[in-house]
Amino acid sequence: MMENILIKKAQKGDSHAFEALIEAHFKQIYNIAFRMTNNPDDAADMTQEVMLKLFRNIGSFSGNSKFSTWVYRVATNTCLDELKKINRKSAISLQNEIETDDGGYTMEIEDNSLTPEQSAEQNELKDIVAKAIAKLNDDHKTIIILRDIRGFSYDEIARIIGTSEGTVKSRLSRARAQLKNIVEKDFGFDGTYFNK
């Protein structure tokens, strides 16, 4: 299997092999970092730190778990460590912008099932929700990002964070409760849309 070959080469110090190996996970890792910090610069630094840590420690990957599980375990732990270093309660800018290919920034997301007004309001909600996620505590933030944003399965999350599926679900339940509380109380969300 190509992955095994690349792993072996990377373990011998081949940085090109490592880059090829990690390419499939690069975007995922960056997005986890971005949602942890809600700040592109911090996310970039965090991602780079994750990559370096993965490369430095790939020798410790013994093959007892899936390579992707190991990657995201290191990535998650490193992101949380870096978050502590950043020491910010909220890394959110008022304008939660996303870079597009042409270098511009937009928050426009098309959703054909909603009216234009509803679509705009949902975009605003997404913005608020992203800010609210950054306010969660580390455990809750991690679980919401991995499950609700990145779509990892309960089993995968359990392996990544080193716990049982039952604990993952309990933690997710509490995280969602906390998230709802923040969105309602800190951002005035009441009902389907904002209480204006």
Added chain:
Amino acid sequence: MQNEQECNCHKLFDYVSDILSETEKSDFELHMNSCPDCKKDFLILKNIMGAVSAIPEIEVPDSLRNSVSEALKNTGRIGSIKNRFNIRQIVKFAAPVAACAAVAIGFFSGGVYDSFSASNPEISSGLTEQAPVASENPTDTAQKVIVDENKPIQSEKPYKQSPKSSEKPIGEDSATTPFSEKIPTETDSGAIVALEIQENSGQIPEVANGEIESSVYARRTVKIPSSCVIKADKAEEFIASINIEIIDNTERGFKIKVEDWDSFESYIAEFGAEYEVEYSDDIVYNIDIEIKNSQTLDKEDIE
């Protein structure tokens, strides 16, 4: 009818997080149909979770890809070095030390040794199964030798070892240099080495079959750097970056055990951490060396 307390409980969140059993789910759904508060909370949560799952994926900036690529090229690897840290036997570490000392051994002079042959040197080291090895209790087989170049050690037994090929050929050009001046005190690996001639049997050459054989026996004492204290400011980062055993946390920094000194020095140099080497007086071992010199004589010279 369920009371308000239950409407505020986190069964809603358990419901959406797949914690409830099928029966509990059905019960909760039934409840929601008749409880406006829970139903409202459910709709609010649904909108929030809808927004969460709709948070878009962000493309990785090219600048980040480039900087990661560059950083990876400049990064040292842990795995390969870590393997070298797994050397268990100090006797293996001593091989390069022995080679260095073996070169120094050849640089001696006087008498029969003037015609030391570069083509047929036999230098043996104590690195055999019979040889004493480094030990925390050096009195077992190896004698703890006090490093003192000026004080010959009285020994009851000769130190004869099986001759082995030297790793490096011994040069001829240093035959006139007094041996004592060439005793190295430090090798490239940082070990302290002392060399003492135990017995000079060259004064009474044995003659056999037209050849003079003489031997010098020497005991080489080696102290190996056993641990290292890494200065505090970089210690945690360094130790986190490699898998190494911490012996102690001192005021000066973290004390770690070092087994493969060469690899360690190479790696820590890359890392840029300051450190101090520590030597244990108990971890010494002696390498017994026999150096033979053969010279063929004509029969008439002997008679």
